[in-house]
Amino acid sequence: MANTFNELLKGNEIWVKSTTESTPDLFDSMAEGQHPQFLWIGCADSRVPAEEITNSLPGSIFVQRNVANMVVHTDYNLLSVVNYAVKALHVKHIIICGHYGCGGVKAAMSNDSYGLLDNWIVHIKNVYQIHQQELEAIEDLVEREHRFIELNVKEQVNNVSKLSFIQEEWKQGEFPYIHGWVFNIENGKLQNLNHTVNTTDHLDPVFKYK
Template sequence: MPNSIKELQEGNINWVRNTLRMKPDFFERLSEGQHPKFLWIGCADSRVPATEITNALPGSIFVQRNIANMVVHTDSNLLSVVNYAVKVLKVKHIIVCGHYGCGGVKAAMSNEKLGFLDNWLMHIKDVYRTHEEELNNIKDDQKRFDRFVELNIIEQVGNLAKVSFVQEEWETGEFPYIHGWVYSLKDGLIHDLNVSMNSNDGLEKIFRFNPSNITA
């Protein structure tokens, strides 16, 4: 694990050399443009890099990361990424991937003051409030934590489905599909939570946009 800026720079040089050894035209082709089929909305945790844990090459996955892989409808950064992904890149799949042991989710379970971060954690606390009965009935602390991680991912999948321009894409085809995945730091495996969506059929009526009222 690198401990200095110099080590990161040297690591870059070694990576380029090794990549060119295996694929001499890799960077030339990469510079011609990106055509990813996937958008990854993940946690900012340094232990969960999208391409590494899926064994994917650079250019394969368009990525947006934040604390606890949240989809907040007032987050212009995230919405800009999603809009570009579905409208310009025409990604086929959007993956919301959280991970067990998420520090943001853990912090949201407590009443500890963390300063500015508390404003972001409020969105995660809202997920707990929504599922409070189920979570409070789980007596084992670790199991409750793990379930909260899963429920947070599921809620963010639903939040993505509520975005107007995502629903607009569904009016003209089956894509993008939205998936909810959870990653285990203990064994490195990704688990599908089986909550995939490619229509607004599962949403409450108030969140379903009328096609005639949706603008690009």
């Protein structure tokens, strides 16, 4: 754990030395440009670093993170990242990755107020409302929370599918594939929710562009 910012700088020196020894050409390759095959939309939680939990090298994954891995259609930061990933970098796969123990999801399950954050949490609450009947039939609160996290990931997969420029890409071919995963902090394992899409077939007709 870094107690001061200077420890982060020292950590960087150690990382550079170790990386240079294990992968001598990595920095030269990175300097030439990035060619990631994956876009990762994950939670901002510090315990879920995309490259580390997938054992990937720098340059492998283009990353966008926010509280509770949400895809909000008025979030122009996220929209710009996704657009650049598919239009300029031509990523083949988009991964929405939630995680058990997500603070944003826990907040959305409560009636507590968190000030400014409430305006973001309302998007998560909207997912709860969609699946309220299923969720409230689960008596165990931990199990309910886990199911909510899974359903939230699936809804964000669907939200990416509703983007007009994603549908433009699908008219040209099969990519990108959009996948829903969950990370289990307790054991470090990723779980595939088997919710993968690369067409608009699963969408209500009102969300399909000509």
